[in-house]
Amino acid sequence: xxxxxxxxxxxxxxxxxxxxxADRGNIAVFRRRLEWRGMALEVTEVGLGDExxxxxxxxxxxxxxxxxxxxxxxxxxxxxxxxxxxxxxGAVVLAVCGGYQLxxxxxxxxxxxxxxxxxxxxxxxxxxxxxxxxxxxxxxDLDGRASTVVGYENHAGRTRLGSGCAPLGRxxxxxxxxxxxxxxxxVSGRRIGTYLHGPLLPxxxxxxxxxxxxxxxxxxxxxxxxxxxxxxxxxxxAVATKRAGLKR
Amino acid sequence: xxxxxxxxxxxxxxxxxxxxLSRLLGRGGGTTLPGLLLNRLRPQATAELAxxxxxxxxxxxxxxxxxxxxxxxxxxxxxxxxxxxxxxxxSNLQRGVATALLDAEAPDIALFEVDxxxxxxxxxxxxxxxxxxxxxxxxxxxxxGELEHLAHRWRSMIADLEPGTTLVYNADDPALAEIAADHPxxxxxGIEDPRQGREALPHAADNTDCRRCGSPLQYQMITIGHxxxxxxxxxxxxxxxxxxxxxxxxxxxxxxxxxxxxxPSGRLEISLLLPGLPNTYNAVAAVATALAxxxxxxxxSGALAERGAAFGRAEHIDVGTRRVTTLLAKNPAGANENxxxxxxxxxxxxxxxxxxxxxxxxxxxxxxxxxxxxLLLEGDRPASLTLGGTRAHDLALRFRYATGGPAxxxxxxxxxxxxxxxxxxxxPDGRVYVLPTYTAMLDxxxxxxxxxxxxxxxxxE
Numbered sequence: 052x053x054x055x056x057x058x059x060x061x062x063x064x065x066x067x068x069x070x071x072x073a074d075r076g077n078i079a080v081f082r083r084r085l086e087w088r089g090m091a092l093e094v095t096e097v098g099l100g101d102e103x104x105x106x107x108x109x110x111x112x113x114x115x116x117x118x119x120x121x122x123x124x125x126x127x128x129x130x131x132x133x134x135x136x137x138x139x140x141g142a143v144v145l146a147v148c149g150g151y152q153l154x155x156x157x158x159x160x161x162x163x164x165x166x167x168x169x170x171x172x173x174x175x176x177x178x179x180x181x182x183x184x185x186x187x188x189x190x191x192d193l194d195g196r197a198s199t200v201v202g203y204e205n206h207a208g209r210t211r212l213g214s215g216c217a218p219l220g221r222x223x224x225x226x227x228x229x230x231x232x233x234x235x236x237x238v239s240g241r242r243i244g245t246y247l248h249g250p251l252l253p254x255x256x257x258x259x260x261x262x263x264x265x266x267x268x269x270x271x272x273x274x275x276x277x278x279x280x281x282x283x284x285x286x287x288x289a290v291a292t293k294r295a296g297l298k299r
Numbered sequence: 300x301x302x303x304x305x306x307x308x309x310x311x312x313x314x315x316x317x318x319x320l321s322r323l324l325g326r327g328g329g330t331t332l333p334g335l336l337l338n339r340l341r342p343q344a345t346a347e348l349a350x351x352x353x354x355x356x357x358x359x360x361x362x363x364x365x366x367x368x369x370x371x372x373x374x375x376x377x378x379x380x381x382x383x384x385x386x387x388x389x390s391n392l393q394r395g396v397a398t399a400l401l402d403a404e405a406p407d408i409a410l411f412e413v414d415x416x417x418x419x420x421x422x423x424x425x426x427x428x429x430x431x432x433x434x435x436x437x438x439x440x441x442x443x444g445e446l447e448h449l450a451h452r453w454r455s456m457i458a459d460l461e462p463g464t465t466l467v468y469n470a471d472d473p474a475l476a477e478i479a480a481d482h483p484x485x486x487x488x489g490i491e492d493p494r495q496g497r498e499a500l501p502h503a504a505d506n507t508d509c510r511r512c513g514s515p516l517q518y519q520m521i522t523i524g525h526x527x528x529x530x531x532x533x534x535x536x537x538x539x540x541x542x543x544x545x546x547x548x549x550x551x552x553x554x555x556x557x558x559x560x561x562x563p564s565g566r567l568e569i570s571l572l573l574p575g576l577p578n579t580y581n582a583v584a585a586v587a588t589a590l591a592x593x594x595x596x597x598x599x600s601g602a603l604a605e606r607g608a609a610f611g612r613a614e615h616i617d618v619g620t621r622r623v624t625t626l627l628a629k630n631p632a633g634a635n636e637n638x639x640x641x642x643x644x645x646x647x648x649x650x651x652x653x654x655x656x657x658x659x660x661x662x663x664x665x666x667x668x669x670x671x672x673x674l675l676l677e678g679d680r681p682a683s684l685t686l687g688g689t690r691a692h693d694l695a696l697r698f699r700y701a702t703g704g705p706a707x708x709x710x711x712x713x714x715x716x717x718x719x720x721x722x723x724x725x726x727p728d729g730r731v732y733v734l735p736t737y738t739a740m741l742d743x744x745x746x747x748x749x750x751x752x753x754x755x756x757x758x759x760e
Contacts (some may be wrong), residue, residue, distance in 0.1 A: 071437070071445075073668030075502065079700040086703060116445045116505070122513060185662070203663045249665050253696040283699055283706070287692035294656070294689075 057090040057272035059263065062107035062137075064097045065115070065123045069150055072205070072248030074113030077147070080252040080259050081109070087279055090267075099126050103133035107142060109266040110134065114148030114248060117160075124166040127153055131169035138171055141269045143262050144242040147251060151236070151244035152176045152208050161207070172237045172244050173215025176208040183207075186295035187225030187247055189235050194261045199223070201254050201291040202247025204235075210246075212237055219245050224295040241265050254291055256284045307347055310340035315401050330389025334397030345393065348400040349425035352384065354408040356425045357588060360418040361433025361469075363633045364581045365391065366609045367573065368433065369412040371585035371602075376408060378602035379594045384409040387609075392417055396425075408592065415449055419456040426461060431588050432468040432475050433580070436524055436632035437505045437669065438661070446474065446505055454478040467587050469580065470539045471526040477510040480539050488587040489528075489541035490579055492548045492558075496520035496527070503631035503669040511536045523576055524632040543587040545579050552643050553613070553624065560586045567596050570604045574613055575640045577633070611740040613640075616752055621722060625733045627740050629660055631669040634734065638674050641732045647682035649731045650675070651721035653714065653739035654688040660736040664690045667697050676702055683724035684708040687717030688739045714742040 082092040155174035158166040209229035219236025227235035236245035252259040318333035384403030468479040470487035514533035521527040543562040611627040628634040686694040691712040711717040
C-alpha cells in the first residue's frame with residue numbers, strides 16, 4: 052500500500068467506543084502530517100474482542116462516556132500485556148482523557164467500583180462529584196523543547212501520579228490532573244497520557260511531530276521531519292491561549 | 300440576600316412592569332428579565348402560574364428540534380382557537396418559562412420548549428399534562444455532561460411523573476424508548492418509510508449499544524444519527540411500535556415536504572414548508588402532541604401547512620437579488636443534517652460557516668471534528684467556503700486536515716465582514732447557505748437587522 056514510503060503503523064484502540072472528544076481529529080493530524088511529507092499512515096482499528104497487534108509504531112486511545120469506558124476496560128486489561136510489550140519495544144502510546152485513565156493502574160468510580168487499567172503508566176484515578184471543565188494552557192518540556200500546549204478538559208476523575216512517570220506539563224490555566232498540584236498529564240518514555248482534547252493535536256502541531264518522529268524511529272525509518280507551513284495552527288493556538296487567559 | 304417572598308399578584312405585576320420598561324428603553328429581548336425578577340420576588344410563582352392554566356402545560360425537550368416543534372404545536376393550538384402561553388420566541392430556561400406565563404392573558408393552555416438539563420426541575424414545578432421527549436444526541440459536553448448523565452436524570456424524572464401525565468416520545472431513539480416505554484400513559488412516535496433510510500451510522504452516533512445489555516444494536520433502518528428502527532439481537536429489547544408515525548415521506552429539497560401521518564384517529568396528510576428529515580420528526584412529534592391534547596386532525600394539518608421556519612432554522616432572507624438561507628446547528632447530528640440538505644441543492648454551493656464558543660454554543664469546540672464536513676468536499680464542491688466566528692481558525696484547521704490539499708477557504712472571524720465576503724463570493728444571483736452556531740446566528744441577525752434586512756429579534760413572533 053505504502054509503496055516503499057516511510058510508513059507509521061497506528062493501532063487505534065476502540066474507535067467505536069472511545070471517540071467522544073473528536074478523537075478522529077488526532078488521527079487525521081497524524082495522517083496528514085505524514086502525507087504532506089511524502090510518508091504514510093496505516094491504521095489498524097482494534098475493537099472489543101479483537102487481537103491486540105504488537106507490531107504498531109504508535110497506539111492511540113481516546114476518550115469515552117463512562118458506560119463505554121466500562122465496556123472497554125475489561126477487554127483492554129486482558130490485552131494489556133501485548134500493549135506493554137509493544138511499548139517496551141519503543142512504540143509510542145498516546146492516551147487522551149478516558150484513555151489516559153485506562154493507562155493507569157485503575158479507576159475508582161464515585162460508587163467505589165474499581166475499573167481495571169493497563170498499568171502502562173504509574174498513576175491512579177478516582178472519580179469526584181464535580182467535573183473539571185474548561186480551557187487549558189500548559190507549558191510542556193518534551194524531547195528537548197519547551198512549548199505551550201492548549202486544549203480543553205472535561206473530566207470527573209482526579210489523577211495522581213506515582214514515581215514511575217513525570218507530568219506532561221505545568222498548568223498555566225485550567226485544572227489539570229486533579230485541580231490541586233498544578234500538573235497535567237503523564238509521560239514515561241514514549242508513553243503519554245493527557246486530559247486535553249480539542250482535539251489535542253491540530254492546535255499543537257509540534258507535539259504531533261514529536262510523536263511522529265518517535266514512531267518513525269520505532270519503524271526504523273531514519274528520516275528528518277521537514278517543517279510545514281503551520282500558520283493556521285499557530286493562529287488557532289493563539290486564539291485558544293487568549294481565550295483561556297481571558298477566562299480568569 | 301434573603302428577601303421575604305412577595306405575594307403572587309404584586310410580584311407578577313412588578314415583573315411585568317420591568318419587562319415593559321426594558322422593551323421601551325430598547326434594552327432588547329424582554330424574554331428573560333421579567334421571569335428572572337419574578338423568581339427573585341416569589342420563587343414559587345412559576346409553579347403557581349403554571350398550575351392555574353386550565354387546560355394544562357405541555358413541556359417539550361430534546362437535543363435538536365425543540366424550537367421548530369414548539370412552533371408547529373403552537374400553530375395547531377392557535378388554530379384550535381385556544382389562548383396559548385408559550386416561550387416560542389424566548390428563552391428555554393426557567394426564566395423564559397416564567398416570563399411567558401407572565402405575558403399571557405388568561406391562557407387556556409401553556410406550551411414550553413425546555414432546555415434538557417432544566418426539564419426535570421420544570422416538570423416538578425409545573426406538573427405538566429404532556430411531556431414531549433424528542434431525541435438525545437451528543438451535544439455540548441461542557442454544559443450538559445455526558446448523554447448518559449442526562450438520560451439518567453430523565454429516567455428518574457419519568458419514574459416520578461404523575462400517572463395522568465401523557466408522555467409523548469420518539470420511539471426511534473433507543474435511549475429514549477428504553478426509559479420512556481414503561482410509563483403507563485405514553486404515546487410513541489416515529490418514522491416508517493423505508494425510502495428514508497440510510498446505509499450506515501454516522502461517525503458521531505451515540506447510544507448504539509443496547510441500554511439494557513450493552514450489545515451493539517441492529518438497525519433495520521437508520522434515519523438520523525442513532526435514530527431508526529432498532530432492535531437488540533442479544534436481549535430482545537426492541538423499538539416500541541409507534542402510535543403515531545410518518546409514512547410516505549416525500550422530501551422536496553429546500554422547499555419542504557409532504558408526508559402521511561398514521562395514528563389512532565386515522566391517516567393525516569401533512570404538507571410542510573420545512574425541509575429535511577429532522578423536520579419530519581418535528582412534524583410527527585407536533586401531530587402526536589396536538590392529538591394528545593385533543594386538537595382535531597383537520598385543524599392540525601391545516602395549521603402545519605402554513606407554518607414557516609423559526610428564525611435561523613432553514614430561514615430564507617433575500618438580500619437584493621441574492622438569497623441567504625440560514626441553517627442553525629450546534630452539535631454534530633444537527634450539522635450533519637444541514638450538510639445533507641445543502642448538498643441536495645445542485646446549484647453552485649456557497650457556504651458561510653460561523654463557529655462561536657460562548658456558553659449557548661458550547662465552549663468546547665471539539666465537536667466540529669465529529670461533523671462529517673468531508674461530504675461537502677466531494678465532487679469539487681463547494682464553490683466558495685468562508686469561515687467565520689470567534690473560533691473561525693478551529694474551523695480552518697478542521698478543513699485543512701479534511702482536504703489534505705491547499706487551503707481553499709477564507710478565514711474571516713468578524714461576522715459582518717464574513718457575511719460580506721460570502722456575499723461577494725456568490726455573485727449577483729447566487730445563494731449563500733449560512734451554517735452558524737447559536738450565538739453566531741444571533742451575531743449575524745444583528746448584522747442583518749442593522750442593515751434593515753430583518754426585524755429585531757424580539758419582534759419575531
